[in-house]
Amino acid sequence: MRVAALSLCCLLCVPAIxxxxxxxxxxxxxxxxxxxxxxxxxxxxxxxxxxxxxxxKSTDVSGASASFTAKVGFRKDTLYVxxxxxxxxxxxxxxxxxxxxxxxTGPLTTGYTWRFGFDGKRDSGASSGTPEFAQQKVNxxxxxxxxxxxxxxxxxxxxLPRFPSIDPMVMDVCITYEDQDxxxxxxxxSNCQSGTMVGEALRLPDExxxxxxxxxxxxxxxxxPAATGWLGWDLLSYPAWAQGDEELSxxxxxxxxxxxxxxxxSVNVNVPESLSLTGELSFVTVLSGKNxxxxxxxxxxxxxxxxxxxxxxxxxARRVLEWPAxxxxxxxxxxxxxxxxxxxxxxxxxxxxxxxxxxxxxFTRTELGSR
Numbered sequence: 001m002r003v004a005a006l007s008l009c010c011l012l013c014v015p016a017i018x019x020x021x022x023x024x025x026x027x028x029x030x031x032x033x034x035x036x037x038x039x040x041x042x043x044x045x046x047x048x049x050x051x052x053x054x055x056x057k058s059t060d061v062s063g064a065s066a067s068f069t070a071k072v073g074f075r076k077d078t079l080y081v082x083x084x085x086x087x088x089x090x091x092x093x094x095x096x097x098x099x100x101x102x103x104x105t106g107p108l109t110t111g112y113t114w115r116f117g118f119d120g121k122r123d124s125g126a127s128s129g130t131p132e133f134a135q136q137k138v139n140x141x142x143x144x145x146x147x148x149x150x151x152x153x154x155x156x157x158x159x160l161p162r163f164p165s166i167d168p169m170v171m172d173v174c175i176t177y178e179d180q181d182x183x184x185x186x187x188x189x190s191n192c193q194s195g196t197m198v199g200e201a202l203r204l205p206d207e208x209x210x211x212x213x214x215x216x217x218x219x220x221x222x223x224x225p226a227a228t229g230w231l232g233w234d235l236l237s238y239p240a241w242a243q244g245d246e247e248l249s250x251x252x253x254x255x256x257x258x259x260x261x262x263x264x265x266s267v268n269v270n271v272p273e274s275l276s277l278t279g280e281l282s283f284v285t286v287l288s289g290k291n292x293x294x295x296x297x298x299x300x301x302x303x304x305x306x307x308x309x310x311x312x313x314x315x316x317a318r319r320v321l322e323w324p325a326x327x328x329x330x331x332x333x334x335x336x337x338x339x340x341x342x343x344x345x346x347x348x349x350x351x352x353x354x355x356x357x358x359x360x361x362x363f364t365r366t367e368l369g370s371r
Contacts, residue, residue: 029103031170031203037073041080043141046150047071050082056175058189059198065089066179066189068096077208079160083151085177090144092118093180096151101172101195102163105222105233111172111195112161116142116151133227134159149177157208162224165216165232169204172197216241217318229256229315238286238308242317250274250284253310253317258288262305267291269325269333271307277342277358283309283320285336292328299328307333307346309363321356321363 034054041050052073058066068085083096094117101111113128114121114135121140124130140153163169174195179186191197212230214223220232220240229248232241242248242256250273254261264271264287275283290303305326310317323346326332331350338344344356344363356363 029170029201030199031168031201033203033205034072034074034079036205036207037075037080040075040078040154041073041082041152043139043152043154044143046143046145046148046152047082047084050080050152052080052082054202056173056191058175058177058191059193061187061189064179064187064189065181066094066177066186068175068177068189070175070191072173072202074204074208077157077211079155079157079204081151081153081155081173081175083149083153083175083177085149085151086147087149087177087179088147089181090147090149091180093178094118094149094186095122095178096142096149097174097176097178098151098153098155099172099174099176099192099195100155100161101174102161102169102222103172103196103201104164104167104170105162106235109162109222111174112159114138114140114153114155116140116153118142118144118149131227134161134225157212158225160225162222162233163204163209165209165220165223167221169206169209170201171204173202214243216243226256228252231257236319236322237306238288238319238322240319242310244315244317247314248312248317250312253284253312254286257286257308257310257317262287262289262291267305267326267332268293269305271325271333271336275309275336275338275344277338278340281311284312284317285309287325289325292326293332301328307336318361320361323354 035052037052050071052071054072056070058068066087068083070083073080096116099111099113110129112130112134113124115124120142137159138155143150174192176188176190178188216232219234222233224231229244231239234240239257271285286308289305292300292303304324307323307325309321311320330348330352334349335347342358346354355366357366
């Protein structure tokens with residue numbers, strides 16, 4: 001009788017629990033699909049030749065003397081954004097700022113920003129977080145016609161910030177017109193609030209992502225263009241996967257993965273350039289982060305150095321381990337060694353020892369020898 005009652009409870013309760021969990025999840029954010037245009041718009045001419053039905057408008061702001069209408073469309077591998085901003089007093093300091101962000105790539109990711117003025121594209125500045133290669137790949141034309149400042153910008157996929165690798169490519173496209181109105185007293189207008197579009201977000205179609213023909217591992221949830229290739233991200237600090245435009249060398253891999261790798265000797269950690277397993281597998285080491293022992297006789301508990309191991313095959317590389325290389329608790333890595341049985345051991349200056357075993361596609365930690 002108890003068994004029957006338990007079975008009945010399982011049948012009734014499990015769906016109820018699943019239903020409660022589904023109800024607890026926030027609903028998907030409403031989004032509009034960016035239309036695929038039959039032909040790309042001309043960069044000159046503003047919205048006149050921009051054949052897209054998707055229109056954005058600036059929100060009403062008290063005291064603002066400017067407003068804009070914008071259109072967004074996609075063609076092959078490029079996102080196009082056109083803006084006609086109307087201002088009662090156009091000045092040389094007036095600018096149009098375009099920001100793109102994919103919020104479903106994680107809370108720590110950021111979008112990219114491009115600025116345009118009378119003289120064309122301007123530097124967005126280091127604070128925008130937009131890398132130089134992404135700045136260079138975006139083209140735009142700015143025209144002044146009476147009291148209207150027009151912009152048409154072309155943003156290729158290769159210039160986009162990190163975007164989902166599988167999930168819908170929902171994005172915030174934020175346009176801001178910085179109205180100066182003499183002595184910087186103008187009121188800016190935008191279609192966003194705090195970096196988020198008012199109302200529905202936008203969504204890119206899957207075709208441009210499929211056209212990339214990238215094949216990252218299943219664990220990768222986001223893709224990110226880089227100056228010399230592509231990065232695939234999961235939940236860890238290092239990219240889970242990388243693909244170069246050319247075959248990867250140890251040096252080009254390090255530059256692709258972390259930009260400015262840390263030299264092991266300069267931070268007094270004993271990390272080799274590479275490691276080799278029996279069976280001719282070779283791993284490239286990548287060191288990044290901040291040295292917690294940068295000040296002699298002190299250790300900064302808020303910083304650490306991290307070690308990444310990558311298995312490189314031609315143009316692609318897969319992360320097989322990410323682990324601390326120097327922390328206040330562990331000390332500095334004093335040795336990183338592979339044994340004849342394909343076991344990996346990392347020893348630290350504070351006496352700790354970490355052991356790992358090769359599982360066929362990554363290193364898994366074991367408890368043997370750890371302290």
